[in-house]
Amino acid sequence: MISTIDSSHLLSWITLSPLLGVLAILFTPREKHDVIKTLAAAFTGIPLILAGWLYFKFDQSQAGYQFFEDMSWVDAFNIRYTVGVDGLSSPLVVLTCLLMFFAVFSSWNIEKGVKGYFMLLLLLAVGINGVFVSLDFFLFYVYWELMLLPMYFLIGIWGGPRREYAAIKFFLYTLAGSVLMLVALIAMYLKSGDVPSERTFSLIALAQKGQAGLFDHGSTLFGMELRSWLFLFLFIGFAIKVPVFPFHTWLPDAHVEAPTAISVVLAGILLKLGGYGLMRVNMTILPGALWENGGPTGWATALALLGMINCVYGAFVAMAQTDFKKLVAYSSVAHMGFVLLGLAAMNPNGIAGANLQLINHGTSSAMLFLLVGVIYDRAHHREIGKFGGLASHMPMYASLAFLGIFTSLGLPGLAGFWGEALSLIGCYEVFPKITAVSTIGLIVTAAFFLMTIRKVFFGPKLPQYAGFPDLSLREWACLVPFGLFCIVLGVAPFLLTDWIRPSVEALASLFGKS
Amino acid sequence: MNLQDYLHDLSRIWPEILLSVTALLALVCDLLQRGKDPRVTGWVTAIGVLFTLGWICRDVGLADGSLVFGMIVHDRFAMFFKLLICAGTLVVTLLSLFFRGFQRDGIGEYYSILAIAAVGAMFMVSTNNLLLLFLALETLSISSYALAGFLKRDARSSEAALKYLVFGVLASGAMLYGFSLLYGYAGSLDLREIAAAIRTHLHVGEHGLSPAGIGCGIAVVLCLAGFGYKVAAFPFHFWSPDVYEGAPTPVTTFLAVVSKIASVGMILRFFGGIPHDGEGAAPLAAVIAALAACSMTFGNLGALMQQNAKRLLAYSSIAHSGYLLAGVAALVAPSAAAGLAHGATAGEAHGAATGLAHLAVGGITGGQAVAFYAAAYLLMNLGAFGVVIYLSNRFGTESIDGFAGLGWKAPVACGTLVLFLLSLTGIPPTVGFVGKWYLLQPIWSKGMHWLAVVLVLNSVISLFYYFRLARSLFLVDASKALASPRKHAFGTELTVVAVTLAVGVVWFGIKFEWLSDLVLSLRV
């Protein structure tokens, strides 16, 4: 599976260079805001440049891990520092670097506790990228949890009026999921060998063992076999991040209360971790839990059903929201449903669709949150009903908002469409009825977004918004790249599908037809 | 045994001797000062403890052995726990030195009592004899009663001492009664023979326990009452919130950290002989597991609404006793699948450290996990108490509401507190996480899956109250801070202590290989 041994430590640099930024900021006097911000930009810029390099160096014809690094960490337990990327993780790494860079820029107007803010932001970047590149489950878990604390403080200190509630809610939910993951992690480790020297945390080795059926036959606890428990624990851990109904209620609160840049990171990347984890851990290590005896198991059906509920339920709940940001947050719930549908399909189309949806949602929801942030900065409220006629006052803003919104509702030709379409196509092959019901979500999504457009942008000019300036250069520079991504990925989705195809096919091949 | 041998034996307990000498020196020093400046006494003690610590470090590598008619064992396990006790005592001494409440005359003998308590604690973990165990325990206990009531002018301190004393007398009395019964069952005061007797008697046959088994079980339960009291485990924890709150904070620290770790070491010694060739004491394991689950749940739930930081940490320490007892339960439980021994050779080829052969059979044992967790617990709890002392020194408050916004006024110390809380919750990259991870392994592999799940879910609950502290410190604007800083509060000194411990917490959370190898070489 290991295809390239690259000695350049590229992934380690991408992951860990923000830590240098943390140190640099730590020793910067706290009044020097500009220096701190510039440092933060520099230390998210470096990974971005490296990620660009990664993109060009990445061999898109390989399914295996590339830029592989492997070092010993704790020998007694075979814990290793192993990193590497394949087609599933490398796009997400690039997305992360990109979003973190723009998150720094969209945080330029932060004035309170600047030093802490940017240190935490950089620490967050380390955690997120770390999860994507880790190939050792222990390392994966460490990075996974590393994200929590920065996020807690970023929401809790710099957030909106109910920030404390939102922050602790986020923390508790995510921790509740990840501790169950920890149990599964330990159970898998102990099961992976009879003696400690045979045991492993390596996701590669665990995948091999899992695919060979190691976890398929285990003791039964409370009437459920070990594999199912493992699957359940891991699933809950990732499902909370995705978030999957009914574990999604942290999301609206966290998104609404978080400052703009953090909402962007939350929606743009953090949610992706759940989907990525499901692919990298649940599906790769425990394929037998999803596909057995030539057909999907109850777990796969449950996954698809939850995806369906996410799509439809999320959309309907979004429809009832009056807060612009909350609406976007719930729309994320609906969108992530398509990821679940695609993964439940377990075929190339579905998995590719899920991956596309991850990336596309990463750009489109990030864009939407930035857009909401722009208007919130001016109006200091987000009540959809109180807006009106903004298309007259702020034409450039409105055009970009239309672009974002139409991407988000899955307009063909823009990024959002392909993920949804492929997920549906894939899932339809396995769960036709569930897929058909899920399409209701498409209608409702369109409905609430159009209603938002109508209320916020259309209608007569309102005097209270007359003085609003259109986008500033900084806002424009933050938004336009996302807009371009939405268009480019919409008309040239092969840029992504070619990238991920070998890995997607490798993953899909685990779920044979017979 | 001639005198020569006896003296040779004594050379192996130099740490205890050194510490006792320190206690005497402290007393003398205080006398010479006429009780005027307690700080000199404190520094003398600190240097003595430091010296002892160095001695222990030097002796860690010595070969195992037993001395004084087999009453005292000198093995890695003892050295490891002595190390922890001594390190803990050192930090407690420093914290006492910087504690505002102790900056007055007539405090000098405090340090002497502290050192004696530490001596008791060290004997507790290094004996194989029931009598010496009892003596060491009482040395620690009686000193602790005195320490808890040390602020004579403070009614709360006296109340704490009374509660601690009466509860302690009852619990240790029950334990002693249990000891006497066990003596009857085992016919010996040697812990290994007692453990063997427990294993034999508590073997559940086809017709359940024999009458002797029931009696022996009751004896063990009575012992558990004493142990439970020492580690503040449910349902013998009632004293701890009150005592922790009422006692002077450095003493609370000592009780919560050093005393508890010593007691855990004693419990491991006591029950460490039970598992043998995959056998264990299933009913005992079940009882301990139930107590562990109750402790962590009750501790965490009880902590949810506490207003006083010390009280909150008291409940937190009850929960942590639960975690530690869970490891003990895994220790005494019979192996889920006996017969893993065949893989031992493969395991030995792997491990460089001597103790790894131990690990080879089914991985880390419950005892080793508990030892690791004890080390983690030491670092993070000392740190947490240190910052609480810092805050009460500088801002004169111990209540969580009073901490509001202080994070912005003392970012470094409060930042380290967040780190300690993170570690207490068990979130990487901190040593608390590694400790939890160690604990979960034997628990899971011994088949106590439910306990593993209860444990991790409890850490989620604990997050909630730990982060009430963090929320109060940082999530409230600095402008809303009620407390104003005082001068002469030893801010720098305490910050240095806290930062040092924080570095340890993170360092052992990432590079835990050294500590891990050390723990894996312990024979429990």
Add this chain to the structure above:
Amino acid sequence: MQPLAGYVFLGTAMFVLGVFTMVTRKNAIYVLMGAELILNAAALNFVAFARYMGNRLDGQMFAIFIIILAAAEAAVALGIVLQIHHHFPSIDVSKPDRLGD
């Protein structure tokens, strides 16, 4: 040689009475007397078992140490009770209740 059961029974009775005393009596002195009962119950057991198992010394030594420790404990205990009497003009152990939820 008396049957062992008698001693054990006596010890048990003393233990139970001691516990009962400690839990029910308010006066600190009574409480401490209860504690003495418990300790002596254990001491009785030790002596009895040592004797029964062949005149061994270890159990008897234990009993002696228990007596010594009981004395030490009583010393500290009385000191603390004095403190209590100073702060709460009473030696009723249920009086000090400033600490607690």
Add this chain to the structure above:
Amino acid sequence: MDFFDDATPAWYALAILLLPAAGFCWNAFTYRTEFTRKRGHIVPLLTIGTALFCALTIFKHAVIDGDVGDTPHAASATHDAPAHDSGGADAPPAAGSLADPRWSWSSKAHGVVYRIIDTGALRIDAGITIDHLTATMLLVVTLVAFLVHLYSVSYMHGDKRFSRFFAFLQLFSFSMLGLILTDNLLLLFCFWELVGVCSYFLIGFWFEQDEPPKASMKAFMTNRFGDVGFLIGILLVYRMFGTTDLAEIYAGLQAVAEGRAALPPLFGWEAGTLLTVAGLCLFTGPMAKSAQVPLHIWLPDAMAGPTPVSALIHAATMVAAGVYMVGRIYFFFTPTALAFIAGIGTVTALVAATIGLVHNNIKKVLAYSTCSQLGYMMLSLGVGGYSAGLFHLYTHAFFKACLFLGAGSVIHAVHTEDMREMGGLKSKLPVTYRTMLIATMALGGVPFFSGAFSKEMIVEHALMWGWSHGLAHMLPAIVAIGGGGLTFFYMMRLIYLTFYGAPRDQHKFEHAHESPPAMTIPLMVLAFLSFFSVGWPMPFLGGHKLPELLAAPPALASIALGHGADHGHGGFALAFGVLVLSCLVIVFGYRLYKQTYKDRNPGPEVWVARLRPLHTTVSNLYYFDEFYRATIVRFSYATARVLALFDSKVIDAIVNGVGTVGQLIAAGFAAFDRIVVDGLVNLNGTVCHALGSRLRRLQTGNLQDYLAFAVGGMAFVTLLFLFLA
């Protein structure tokens, strides 16, 4: 060298496609410049003009010259295609050779292909297909689009978003042309949605007003319903054939029809049901886009957009895309599906025509007329009149565009859309009047106008279909014939109310004046085409007969299900009969109009009074809107509200309170005194809180309580031990 021998046509096609896109980008990115703001029409006019030129070139080579050197499907079949003698009967080719006999050119054969996506399973190679259908559609769309661009220069003059209007027109042109050119069902869907979104923005162009935003949203949402059905159809097709490429789908179905392959089992349905369901799912797309009952409700409201938009999008091109799409996948429809299509078409034709009788808004009458005519087209396709339906699409595009632009001219002159405020404008707007009259004739099906030809073909097919399927199936034919009368009647009513009689609003009448040439020239061109588009079969355009150019593909689905050739054709006698019948109906319609409006004997008021309930129903648009509002809309809002409440009150609470486990523990202490909990996170009133406060009661502060608890605990542990042992 033949035009179609190499990749040249692809470049022409790409120019047609991409020039409008470039025009959109130009206008979008330079909208701040003075040039674009003031002269935003220049670049769009250039691009669409060039596109028109390219389309003409393709049309010339493909249709007029018949340069058909390259026939990927069946090289030989084109040239010796079975001759059709008259009337456009679409007889299938001889059994055994089910390959599409029609000429078509694919850019893929010449290496012009864009691999847009490849997941390893689904691969979309976007190519361009040119056949007679495409070539003709291209010409129609570019021509109407060009004329509408031209017309808009004057019509939209002075609008503050002048350049943006052209930008959206360009984007629309791009999407519509892409829809025509693509050879892949999924890409067709993409462009399908894109035209929808252009329509959305153009309907809502004057978004400051009250009506347009609502109308645009209604349009988009209604279409979204259809699109989702369409998408499900595509999913089914992909499931069946593993591809979305139209040629490959054809090949797949061909294999089934020839018995070489079988359809995969799905839902336990047999092949017939499967194909029918897939066909019907696909048809929901056209149903919404082509405004078929019951999804027609958006089209009349869409008239809130600027009139050129109504002409281009909501009359000539986009709404016809549904018909085009049905034509494109015609081979896929089973007889049952076709019957359904015919039924929907019939109902639409009738319902929309009746509403047209009573409406007073000039544009809405035209909109209902469009709706009705689209019904005709669907009806035609449904009854097997493939070429008739598509032919009607072309003729309709011209005369309806002409009518709308004419209406725009009228509105431009009098600044109202209400026909009750018009009247007598004939003298003021002579050009408009004349061109609209010609278009009306064409729409009404007056012989020798273009509409007459297409309509008669439709009637002919409907009659034959009814004849061969039994009496109940005569309904489409009856509606098709009777509808002609209605059409003529309401169109004459429109002309009458607008141009004849005395002016009803003197003020508006006096200020009315004829439109500038930029508006009248397109009108004249379109009027000319309304009359002469019939000229396509004429010798000077290359001598090809229309039915040959628009020959139907083999009815693969029918054949696959064992149905043979559909039905024969009627021959000259039938054609003549239909012509006579149509004339009679038109005369009847005219009589009725004359009697009611000209002679007022009795006048319309009398009719209204006599048919009160019917009139109320019709003028309330058959209560469609009310019905939807009461059901779907209300249901959605209610669901949304209920679910949101559920989300915030129940899910949140349950999951929050680390949950039910905590509740169960609490039972021991609190005896479930608080079943509904608000969660761990809320400081007050959580399970854990409740639990915690119970626990606090234990912590009394009284030493002897503690002792008692400890002793109790000891007893408890002992019991526990005994129990466990």
